[in-house]
Amino acid sequence: MIKLNLNIEINYLIDVNGADFICNIHAANTHYQVVSMENLHINQSIPYRIDKDLKHGNRYLRFTALPGPLKIIYTATIEVAHYRIRSNDLMEVPVRNLPLSVIEYLYPSRYCQSDRFIRLAIKEFGNLPQGYSRVKAIQEWVRRQVTFTQNVSNSNTSALDTFIEQQGICRDFSHLMIALCRAVNIPARFTTGTDYGANPCLGPPDFHAYVEVYLSGRWYIFDPSGTAIPMGFIRLGTGRDAADVSFATIFGNVQSQSPIIHAVAVEDSKFGFVAPYYCEEALSTDDERPLPYNPSGN
Numbered sequence: 001m002i003k004l005n006l007n008i009e010i011n012y013l014i015d016v017n018g019a020d021f022i023c024n025i026h027a028a029n030t031h032y033q034v035v036s037m038e039n040l041h042i043n044q045s046i047p048y049r050i051d052k053d054l055k056h057g058n059r060y061l062r063f064t065a066l067p068g069p070l071k072i073i074y075t076a077t078i079e080v081a082h083y084r085i086r087s088n089d090l091m092e093v094p095v096r097n098l099p100l101s102v103i104e105y106l107y108p109s110r111y112c113q114s115d116r117f118i119r120l121a122i123k124e125f126g127n128l129p130q131g132y133s134r135v136k137a138i139q140e141w142v143r144r145q146v147t148f149t150q151n152v153s154n155s156n157t158s159a160l161d162t163f164i165e166q167q168g169i170c171r172d173f174s175h176l177m178i179a180l181c182r183a184v185n186i187p188a189r190f191t192t193g194t195d196y197g198a199n200p201c202l203g204p205p206d207f208h209a210y211v212e213v214y215l216s217g218r219w220y221i222f223d224p225s226g227t228a229i230p231m232g233f234i235r236l237g238t239g240r241d242a243a244d245v246s247f248a249t250i251f252g253n254v255q256s257q258s259p260i261i262h263a264v265a266v267e268d269s270k271f272g273f274v275a276p277y278y279c280e281e282a283l284s285t286d287d288e289r290p291l292p293y294n295p296s297g298n
Contacts, residue, residue, distance in 0.1 A: 019252025196232025
């Protein structure tokens with residue numbers, strides 16, 4: 001079991017007209033990820049509210065900021081008891097048997113133009129055995145094709161751009177992997193968290209984008225950039241791509257600084273808490289329950 005103390009600080013300078021904010025920085029509450037303590041501090045004396053998306057468990061902080069400096073600090077203690085299974089036991093679910101809630105993750109989206117990758121995906125992955133191993137092959141292909149490089153992409157960079165430029169950050173790796181999975185009819189979605197365990201050479205701790213793929217009736221974690229430890233990911237938001245779960249969507253003119261993020265593991269053998277580590281098993285923190293496989297589709 002994993003226990004992390006999380007601290008997120010974001011700073012802005014708001015112009016004279018103020019600005020509306022929708023932030024996705026609160027840790028999601030699921031059956032496998034429990035927020036045992038949290039606190040929010042905003043330096044401005046302004047009203048705010050937190051809305052929860054019942055479908056994914058995403059929580060959105062909403063407020064209108066006044067002109068001047070704005071500081072948002074979110075702290076939380078999160079306990080994660082991953083659902084774990086042998087990866088070889090995971091199979092792809094035929095489209096005819098997918099739950100309605102999963103179907104949308106087969107379609108192209110703003111940053112994941114899966115329809116533009118169909119020929120490539122079929123050529124590279126169409127003849128591979130279906131299941132976890134095929135998804136793993138897609139992940140490894142993305143890692144070989146794309147070099148992790150800071151400051152070469154922006155909020156407009158899509159999976160197609162990343163494929164052409166062959167460089168990017170975790171967000172770009174994730175969009176490309178999602179597009180390739182969807183191109184061969186494997187549901188895949190975009191998830192945000194924090195980059196626990198990332199090499200300091202890549203820069204200070206930051207938000208982290210990774211992928212969840214639907215196999216055997218549950219969403220499983222994949223990290224195409226390979227820059228962090230999946231067992232240490234804290235789920236913040238889940239959506240079709242980055243457009244759905246930006247950590248801050250701002251309506252107004254502001255100056256922003258890089259976020260300051262710290263995620264510290266609590267190790268306590270008495271209570272079974274261990275530091276995150278790499279493991280061979282497939283991991284999930286999603287509440288989706290596996291559905292029985294029905295070959296007839298009835």
